[in-house]
Amino acid sequence: MNNLIKKLVEAYGPSGFEDQIRALIWPEIEKYADDISVDALGNLIAHKKGDGSGLKAMVAAHMDEIGVMITHITEEGFCRFTNIGGVYPHTLLGGRVQFADGRVGIIHSDRITDRSKIYGLDKHFIDVGATGRDDCPVQVGDAAGFHREFVANGKMLSAKSMDDRIGCVVAIEAMKRLKQTPHDVYFVFSVQEEIGTRGAEAAANHLDPDVGIALDVTLTGDVPEAIPMAVSLGKGTAIKVKDAGMIAHHGLVQLMKKRASEASIPYQLEVLTGGSTDARSIQIANGGAAAGCISIPCRYVHSQSETVHADDVENSIKLLVELLAKPIEL
C-alpha cells in the first residue's frame, strides 16, 4: 500500500487544479466501479451498485491539497503569492513548491529584522530561478502545491498531502475489498475541500444521497503542548462525533461504533474543536443527509510533513468496508 500512498501524496493537486491527481486515481479504481464519471468541477465519481435493498450512500475523500497561487512577479523575477486553503507562514521558510509542469520553486521571505515575529504571506516569495520578470517561467494565476518526498519511518508515514490523499487511499482500498453491498455507493474523490468543501457541496447537491461519509484526517492530542484531544496516532480509526462545522448524525456514529466493535476494529471518538470536512457539505445539501466521518488521526496537519500511522489507515479501511457491506439502519 505504501507504493500507492507515495504515488498519491507526491502528486500535484492544489484546490481547483486536480487534473493530475484525478488521472492517477482513475486507473486505480476503474476495475472496482460499475461506472465512473467526472463532473463539471472535476469531482471523480465512481458508482458501485447495490442490490437494491439499501440506501444511496456518498463516500467523499478529497483529492485536493493546500497550496499557493502567484499574484505578482517582481522586476527581479521573484514571485509573490497568496494562499490556497490554510497555509501558514511559519511552515514555509526554505520549503519548496511544485507547479503543474513539475517546476520546483523555493520559498523564502523578505529580510527578517525581528526573529520573534512571524511575517505574513505577503512578506514571502517564491524563487523559481528567474533573473527577471521577462524570463520568469511562471505567470500570475499559476497554482503550486508543496513539494516533499514521502517517508515511511516504520509505521509512521509522513508526506506533504496526507490531508487528504490518505483518505483517497482508504476509499480506493475499500472499493477493492468491498465485494458486495446492499447500498448504491458513490465514491466521490472530491475537489476544492481545502477552500470550503466546495466540490462535495456541488456533488451532494447533484447526487442527493441518504447517507454521507467523509474520509479525512483529524488532529491528535498526543504531541507536546497539543490542544487536549482524545485522539492519538496508532490507537485506531477515529469516529467523528463533532467538529467546528458539523455534529455527526448520532445514529450513524452509533452504527460506526457497533460495526467497529463487532469486527474488533480499534477506534477512538473524535471531537475536533476546529476545522471540518466534506461531511459538513453533504449533511446540509438538498434536503439533508445523515452524515458522518471516518477520520485518520494525523500529526502536523497543514505542514509539509503531515504524519499518519499505517495501522490507523488499515483500521479506517476496515471500518468503511464493514459499514458499507452491511445494512445501514439509522
Add this chain to the structure above:
Amino acid sequence: MNELLKNLTEAVGVSGEEKEICRIIRDLIADHVDEWHVDTMGSLIALKKGTGASPLRVMVDAHMDEVGLMVTGFDSNGTLKFDTVGGFDDRTLLGKVVQVGPEKVIGVIGGRPVHLSTPVQRNSVVKVDAMRIDIGAKNEDAAKGKVKLGDRAAFVTAYEELGPTAVAKAFDNRAGCAALVELLRARPYPFDLYAAFTVQEEVGLRGAQAAAYGIDPDVSLVLECTPAYDLPNKNDVSPNVALGKGPSVYVMDAVTVQDPRLVRHILQTAVTHNIPYQIRQPGGGGTNAGAIQRTRRPIPVATIAVPGRYAHTPTMMINLDDYAHVVKLAQLTLQSLTTEIVKRN
C-alpha cells in the same frame, strides 16, 4: 456620451430594493429577448434563444444591485440614523449627498466643520453609527413625513466622461449590466442564453444563488466590475488590475476557483482577436460565480470584469476602452463556446 452607462449608473438599486434599475433594464432588453420574467427575489431573468447549434444552457450574470445605506432610526432633531448595505470604509461617507427612499429625498451625510473640530477629532475616523443623514427636516415628525424606516439611500453622482475614462456611482456593477445588455442586443448565440440581472450580490451573492437554481445552467459567465488599484506605489509589490490595460479575467478569489478550461478559452479568445487582457490578482474578493458554481450541480464558471477605481465609494472611475473590450471579449467568448471546451475527462 455613452447613454447606456449613464442611464444605468444614475439609476438607483441598493441591495434588496432593485425595482427601479430592474425596470430600466427590462425596457432596454425586452425587444431583444424571447421571454423574460422577474423571479421572487427580484432578479430579472431573460431568455435569448440560440440558433440551435449547441445544446448548452448558458447563464450570463450581472448583478444590478449597488452598495448604499438604509435608514435605521430618527433623531428628535429630524436627522436620520442609518446603516450601510454592503461593504464600506466609513471614511468615504462624510459630506456625501444621498437620495433617500422611493421619493429620492435629497440628504447630506453631515460632517463636523473643520472650524468646530479639535485636532483629536480630525485625527480619528468617525464611525457610521455616529453619522446622520440630514434631509433638512425640522424635527422627527417632519422627517417621518418624508422618509420611512428601512428606506434605502443611494449616492447622488452624475455620470461624466473625461476623455478615455468615465466617472459615476455604481459602476460596480452597472458596467457589467450594460455589457450584458449589449450582449443581448447582438445576434443570437449558438445556445440558449439566460441573462440574469441579479439582486443582492453586495450582501452575499444571494440573488445569483436563487437564480442559478432556477435556471439550472450548464455553464455560466459572470460580468463584473473589479477594484483596480493602480495608483502610484513606491514598492514593487502586488498591484491589482490597472485601468486601460483591458478586461480583467478572474482565476481565483476568496469564494471561487474559476473553471480553468473556461479561463483558457477566454484568454485564447483574447489573443486570437487581439483584445488586451489582464489576470485579476488572485486572492480576496468574490463574485456571483461562487454562488452559481455549486448551487444545484457543479457548473463551469468564469468571470470577466471591467477594472474600476474607487469601488464601494460614492464615485468610481472606469476606462471606456476596457468596457468596450469586455463587451467584445464576452461576446466572442460566448460565440465560440462549445460543449468540448467545458467537458472534463
